Structures are given as structure tokens and as C-alpha cells.
Amino acid sequence: MSSLLAELSATAGAAFAAEGLAPELGQIQVSDRPDLAQFQCNGALAAAKLAKANPRAIAEKIAARLRQSPLVAEAAIAGPGFINLKLTDGALEERLQRVAAAPESALPGNGKGKRAIVDFGGPNIAKPMHVGHLRSSIIGDCLQRLLRANGWTVTSDVHLGDWGLPMGQLIAELAASRPTLPYFDAADRSPYPDESPVTMDDLEVLYPKAAAACKEDPARLEAARLATAELQAGRPGYRALWEHFHDATAVGLKREFASLGVVFDEWKGESDADPLIPAMIERLKEQGFAHMDEGALIVPVAEESDTKEVPPLILLKSDGAVLYGTTDLATIIDRIQSHDPNLILYVVDQRQHNHFEQVFRAAKKTGLSGKAELEHIGYGTVNGPDGKPFKTRAGGVMKLYDLIAMATAEADKRLAEAGLAADYPPEERARIAKAVGVAAIKFADLVNNRVSNYIFDLERFTRFEGKTGPYLQYAAVRIKSILKKAQAEGHAAGAPFIRSEEERQLALQLLAMPEALTLAENRRAPNLICDYVFTLAQGFSRFYTEHHILSESDAALRAARLGLSALTLAQIERMLALLGIEVPDRM
């Protein structure tokens, strides 16, 4: 089913075509002047510019044709040549009823038959997740849900950071502090112990020590570089040790993602691309894309049209080790082979934009990305109240797990203040607090423009007033409560119809969903989903305030309003689900 706006645009397009003008001019949009109209068409202005004609005269001809449409109640000309439209309630009701009968039909389906890979999360071995991973996880998860809803076949990949210098740093650190472990014997001493010599907690201590040691002591950095190269070259003891690092970390990471409600299809990492690297390098050398330069193997990616200096992508460092650009490139080969995607999204910090530009250029130039479009989805940083990157009070990195615990506690406090969920069983109350806390964090993150930085302010995010996750949960729960009571009283929901301005506005909002999802997809912009669902919830609140549903004595009207409520609830829940936000049954 095409959307209301698409239908209107097609109708207007036909009108333009009938006047010998381009049908694209018939693009309809929601009116900027809700006091004057529901929809508007600016095509007559553009047509007049092209044809050097009078815009109002063209507009009048188009409007006359539009008035013939059964959709259109009014078509008026205003200003320099805007065409203002109001639709018939009958047309709105008919479409509303269709959506109510088949909710799936309202989804735009832009991605049918297309495959996408969404690469996000990007946690690292031996490091707990911190706020830095928050945005990638939340935005990436939202995008994978959005693309799926819009018909794409999506594969998400956590893409672990598990193959660079930090691995060598860890090995060197452990070699220094526990040299008697069997892994450091240059000879192959396999089988190595099944039991990991370190736990996740050990690693969290070990890594900062290792990083600090490398910073202070050039010899240690050199040792770490050597260990990295040897690991990548396949030294058995190091590989065995690496397996332990990897497994110990994965357990903790899965706990973190689970508590955020984020799920990946694949748990691959940089290391998975490693087996593909030798052949890739051979090919790139043979085909003349890669050559040695200053001791390193590079792929130049500068282009004629560049206005800035674009450094080459380094495949092999002078010590023979690979960099993450190398694994990123090889990972593309893996993804093309295993999924044949049309699109790969990389949800990574905006600061890495240059890196991705290098990788994408190299991939395109060498032809190894095939038909896949590669796109960096950058985002801004999460800052503390001082505008600097978010830290704990002690100045350390704030862990994601602790962050969620804080948000849950804050949400629980708010529930208590409002006297909500007071008499619920403790488990349910705890579940609600968790859901509210997570909703607060996610919504606050997603509602911002992706590329701008934002200030993390838990007090503000967990507020129940205004444009927040908890407000939306509350709005949905209120509707659930009505529907539950209606059911208890034996009132069934019926086909929605329109008898008031509030209902008309709500109907128009509900029917605007496909455009919201399409635009959010095209611009990879979760904040547009946030805006849409917030406006929808506000529209429902107006309707709710104005019309008392359960006490309505006209049974047909009551049923219609219940139907409208049920439809609104379904849509709010669906939109929140795209944001990764759950709605409790009651609050």
C-alpha cells in the first residue's frame, strides 16, 4: 500500500502532467501552515520559474484538477502560488481503517530485496565498554531495526577490536609480569592449558597498565609491537593466549549488550579478517594497487579532485604488522563473499571519518567492495556537564554497565517521587525501573542530531516531562490502561472514524508514518523517528484530554475511539521498538 502522501503526490503529479508539466512538480508535503491547510504543493512556483510563467495561474489550473480527486476536500491558492489542500474525512478514515486492519502494510518497504550490513558497537578486547561505545551501540541498533522494518535484509556485526597493537601490549605486559607462563616459550608448547590465565577483571587492570608502560618506556612499546607482529604471524603461544583474552572479554561484553537490549547477528572481529589478508595483499600488489613506500606497504588513495592531502592507506607497517585499515579492507572481502550486500554501514565515531574515507576509496579503487555502497555513519561525542568527554567523578572512564545501573536507580527514584508502581511486586517494579532507565538513556541519545555532541545529564534524561523516553512510555502505558479497562467492561474496539479536530489531527499524524521512516532511513537519522513518535504521543494526549472514551454513551463512537487508541498504541510501540525502547504493561 502506498502512503497517503505518495498517493497525493501521484495525483498532483498527474495534474501537472495533464498541463504538460513535469510530474515531479506534484510533490506534496505536510503543510507548513497548519492553520491554513493539511498539505501543500509548491510545484507551481518551480514550474513558473522554469516556464517563466505566472505561478498563480499555473497553481490555479493544478488546483482545479486536484478538486476532481475524491481525496481532496479543498484546494486553495495562497501567497505567490502555494496550493493548499485539505482532504476529506472519508479518505482519511478509509486509509486509517486499512492500516488498522493490516498494520504491516503501512511500512514503506524501501529495502525489499536488498541486503545491508550494519557494523557497530566495536568494543575492544580487554576493555570494558564505556560511554564511547554507547552511541555506536544505540545508533547502530536503531539503524538495524529501522532497516529491517523498512524491508531490508540486515546482518549486524559487533566487529570486535581484537587484532591491533593492544593485543601485543597485553601480551608484553603479561610476559613482563608472569614470564613463567607457557605461552611465552618461543617453541610450540601446545596443547596449552584450557583455563585462562586471566579473567575479564584481570584484563581490565592489565590493559591500562600495559598502555601506560608503552607510553613511558620505548622498549616496552617495541616489545608490544613485536608481539603484535608475532601474534599476527601465528606464533602458537600468543595465539593460545589471545584466545583466552578473547573468550574472557566476550562474556563481559555479552552481559553489557544484553543489559542494553542490543543483539548482533555476528560476533566477528578484526581477527576474522586475518586469514584473508595474505591473498588480498598479493592480489593488490600484483594488480599494482599496492607498493612499498618508506618501508611500509601502501595503497595510494589520493584523487585528482582532492582539495586536501589524503594520505595513503597503510596495509603493512614496516615491521610487517597490519593496521586496522588492513583488517577493515579484508573484512569487506569477507562480507561481500558471505552476504553480497548492497550497503555496509559503519557506525563509528565521527573522528574516524578520514580513516573510513581512505578505506572506502581503497575498496572502490581496487574493486573489492563490488556493488556494495560503503558509508560511514559518524556521530558526535558524549560529554560531561563541563562539555568535556564524560568521566566518572574520580576522573576515570564511566563504564556502560555502571551507567545503566545509575540510570535504573535514577528511574526508580522518579517512580517513587511520582508514587507510581508503588504497590507492584518488587520484581515488576525493578523491571519497570530498568526499562525506564534504559529508555531515558537511549531516547536522549537518539533524539539528538547524530553528528553533534551532547551533554550527558541523567537528571534531565530521566525526567518524565517533555521530550523524553519515559514520557513516551507513559503515554503508551496510559493507552494500554484504557484498552484493558475497556476489555474488562466488555467494550470492543471498532474501525476508527473522525468526528472531531483532535481525531482528524491524530489520523493525519498516524498516516504520516511511512514518510517519517523513509526519511529516517535515507538520512540514517534516528532523531526523525524520535520526533515522529513524540509528536504522535502529543497528538494522542490532546485527543485523550478532549474526549473521554470509556464514558462515551454512543457505542459506535466509543468503539471507533477505542480503535483509534489501539492503532495509536500499536504505532507508538512500533516506533519505540525501532529505538530499542520497551513499553511496560503498566507503570
Added chain:
RNA sequence: GACCCCGUAGCUCAACCGGAUAGAGCACCUGCCUUCUAAGCAGGGGGUUGCGUGUUCGAGUCACGCCGGGGUCGCCA
């Protein structure tokens, strides 16, 4: 120095392909709870869209030049 991103109400942010009177939320002010959850609703004040020049019938949006903030610039990720 070069390049990228950002600059919109006191604060946090919107504004689709260049369109009408630049919109929300918070905060502030005024109303509205003996009926479905007031975490709500109705209304009000608050703007030289960082500055300037240009293109256009029309610029927050496009071009150029400044100013301010952040970021990146060959072997970290």
C-alpha cells in the same frame, strides 16, 4: 597551516528539493484534576538563525570571505 563537522530562543535541539509567520522540549508566567494514569492538556512571554557579501521573485538552507567551538592530518584504534 590544510581539511572535515558544528554554530538557530536563557538551556537542549528541529526545520524534507531554496518557499508562507524559523518550530519543539526544559526553564519562566496564567489557567485546567469528585470521570479513562496531571509523568498530562490549553494558553503566554522569549529570535538580527555567529558576522558580512553575493546568487534568487524568495536564503537558517546555496556560493565566497571572516569569527568562535570541536576534530583530523603516514606506520594507534
